[in-house]
Amino acid sequence: MASILSDKSSIKSYFQNTASEYEKYVGSTSSRLAAAALSLLPLSSYTSSSHILDSASGPGIVTKLILSPSPEDVAVPGLPISPPPRVTGIDYVPAMIDNFKANKASLNWTTADAFVQDSQDLGRFKDAEFDAVVMNLGMFTLNDPVAGAAEMYRVLKPGGYAVITTWKTRRAVDVLQAVVDTIKPDGGLRPMYMPPEWLTKEKLISIMESGGFPSDHVKSSESSPNWECGSGEGAVKALRSPMWTTKLWEGWSPEEIGRWDDEVRKQLSDEEKETGTLEMSAWIVVAHKA
Numbered sequence: 001m002a003s004i005l006s007d008k009s010s011i012k013s014y015f016q017n018t019a020s021e022y023e024k025y026v027g028s029t030s031s032r033l034a035a036a037a038l039s040l041l042p043l044s045s046y047t048s049s050s051h052i053l054d055s056a057s058g059p060g061i062v063t064k065l066i067l068s069p070s071p072e073d074v075a076v077p078g079l080p081i082s083p084p085p086r087v088t089g090i091d092y093v094p095a096m097i098d099n100f101k102a103n104k105a106s107l108n109w110t111t112a113d114a115f116v117q118d119s120q121d122l123g124r125f126k127d128a129e130f131d132a133v134v135m136n137l138g139m140f141t142l143n144d145p146v147a148g149a150a151e152m153y154r155v156l157k158p159g160g161y162a163v164i165t166t167w168k169t170r171r172a173v174d175v176l177q178a179v180v181d182t183i184k185p186d187g188g189l190r191p192m193y194m195p196p197e198w199l200t201k202e203k204l205i206s207i208m209e210s211g212g213f214p215s216d217h218v219k220s221s222e223s224s225p226n227w228e229c230g231s232g233e234g235a236v237k238a239l240r241s242p243m244w245t246t247k248l249w250e251g252w253s254p255e256e257i258g259r260w261d262d263e264v265r266k267q268l269s270d271e272e273k274e275t276g277t278l279e280m281s282a283w284i285v286v287a288h289k290a
């Protein structure tokens with residue numbers, strides 16, 4: 001079955017086309033995971049002369065936690081970092097960087113900057129430039145993740161930390177897949193497919209080790225940032241957002257599209273209908289440059 005993220009160029013155009021919706025639909029889940037990742041860094045050691053890279057930044061989910069007051073459901077001691085460090089965001093999708101810059105302007109991030117840049121090629125940064133590199137939900141999209149990890153190692157100061165994340169389980173994607181399988185039993189597109197190896201901590205660990213981080217300096221942990229939609233109908237609404245459906249529904253008949261919401265309702269458990277929470281769990285790997 002083909003996927004809406006079938007190759008690296010479709011991933012780029014997917015994020016270009018969905019950039020304006022990213023924060024609205026998945027920003028809070030992503031932010032909870034980013035907060036868990038940031039909590040593993042020595043936040044209290046950073047100062048105004050520290051420099052942090054928000055790699056594959058999207059609209060600046062990580063930067064927002066570092067520089068702005070956290071949302072109510074995030075309580076990580078040391079966030080936001082004060083006084084604010086310098087933060088640089090990079091993303092290879094121009095629309096994501098436009099959204100980063102809009103956040104910078106509206107939230108007055110005076111110490112942040114952002115550039116359109118592939119995370120695999122950090123050539124614009126000098127060796128030992130950063131105190132920390134954070135890549136939340138980005139490593140699995142790189143053409144050459146080991147090269148990306150080696151670049152992280154190069155741009156980190158000795159003693160610096162890189163933290164990366166990937167999904168472990170994705171109930172939202174399982175629901176989307178089940179609905180597609182029901183409406184299109186002869187084969188629709190696969191929603192948000194990730195090769196199974198990328199849902200393991202071992203993959204993240206081996207990438208960081210191959211990138212140059214010593215194995216005894218690479219540690220993994222887990223987090224459950226869940227997708228909180230407020231109510232069952234909130235989940236139904238979120239799962240029909242153009243972020244998921246624009247590409248999936250290409251070539252579908254009005255009758256097939258008309259069945260979507262009901263099929264989503266059938267997939268949700270009683271508890272999910274009551275709470276609007278879809279379980280999402282993730283791996284976090286922190287690597288330390290000695």
Ligand SMILES: C[S@@+](CC[C@H](N)C(=O)[O-])C[C@H]1O[C@@H](n2cnc3c(N)ncnc32)[C@H](O)[C@@H]1O
Nearest residue numbers: 015030056057058061091092093118119136141
């Ligand atoms: C799932 S989003 C994560 C965004 C953000 N880090 C967060 O915490 O929500 C993945 C992001 O990685 C970006 N991306 C994917 N491949 C990239 C690459 N090779 N270089 C830079 N950015 C990339 C996408 O454009 C998208 O903004």
